[in-house]
Amino acid sequence: MIIDDRLATVLRTPLAGAPGTRTQVRQLIDLLDRQPDSQWTTAHDDALAQLGARLESLPQHDQARIAAEANLRSPRLVAHLAEASPRVAAAALSAARLTDAQWLALIPALSPMARGLLRHRRDMGRDRTSEPARLLARLGVGDSPLPLPDDYEPVAVPPVLRVVGHDSLAPADDTPTPSPALPPRVAEEVQGISAIVRRIEAFRRNRAATAAQILTDSEAARAHPHLPFADGFAPPALTAIDITLDPAGEIVSAEGGAAAML
Known part of the structure; x- marks a missing residue:
């Protein structure tokens, strides 16, 4: 009596990382795929569960590649792999040979x-x-699309053509179009607003000119500093003085800027 213990031997083999897992998964798929349905036992069900656990431990691309490389001929194995992720299921169903x-x-x-x-x-x-x-x-x-009814007749849609004449190619007139006249009340409001705007602009220009003049005077003052408490302007020149003399020729009274000095 010959006992086939290859399945048990594969399951007892310790896993050696990802390469060992991939090798064991391929071996389990090969052994289960060869098992006829009439000879399927509970041991094969346990091996199928172990196959699923080992397959899920691998990356998705490894799972899909292993499933695509197997020429699956067992309906049980195809049904099991069809319940995996869509990527693995698509590879298994595409490689199935039922x-x-x-x-x-x-x-x-x-x-x-x-x-x-x-x-x-x-x-x-x-x-x-x-x-x-x-x-x-x-x-x-x-x-596939829905079937068409028996009495369906396609309707031809005529193409839409646009005829361009010579008039449409004439150069555009650059003459500005006059604006429509405004009502009197609206015109007065517009004129009043325009006057206010002009006054604001004039005020801004004058303020800018004044600020520029102040800045110029400040720069000139920094260039020619004055002594402390000195007047900013030179005193006017003395050009005349009014005096009154007595018969002896002495000054009796004086008027003018220098009268105090006499």
Whole structure:
């Protein structure tokens, strides 16, 4: 009596990091894929669960690559991988090599997501004559447009042409268009506002000129400083003085800026 313990041997092998996990996942897929449904036991169910746990420990791109490289012929294994992430499920369903009878038995048990992924297969998405493709169509899976009614007649839409004449190519007139006349009351308000604006602008100009003059005088003062308490302007020149003399020639009275000095 020969006992096949290859599955148990693979499961007992200790994992050696990511490379060892990838190798063990490939070995489990190969062994489970060869197992006929008639000889499937609880040990294979346990191995399938261990396969799922080890597969989930790998990155998504590694999972998808391993599933795409396997030529899956076991409906049980295909159904298990179809419940994984969309990326892994798409790779597994694309690599599956099942017969039409196996697909017909498997498709109703698949999730809506997995059924939708099947339409990307060439034997189901484009070839609508196969039994699995017709089953998918009956289940509402497909991306084809709705059928047109029998009495549908396409309506031709005439093209819209724009005829451009010579008049439309004439140069534009640059003459300004006169503004419409305003009502008297509105015109008075506009004139009043314009006058206010002009006065404000004149005030700003005068203020700017005054500020500039003050700045110029300040600069000149800094260039020629005065002594403390000195007047800012020179005293006027003495040009005349009024005096009154007596017969002896002495000054009796004086008027003018220098009278105090006499």
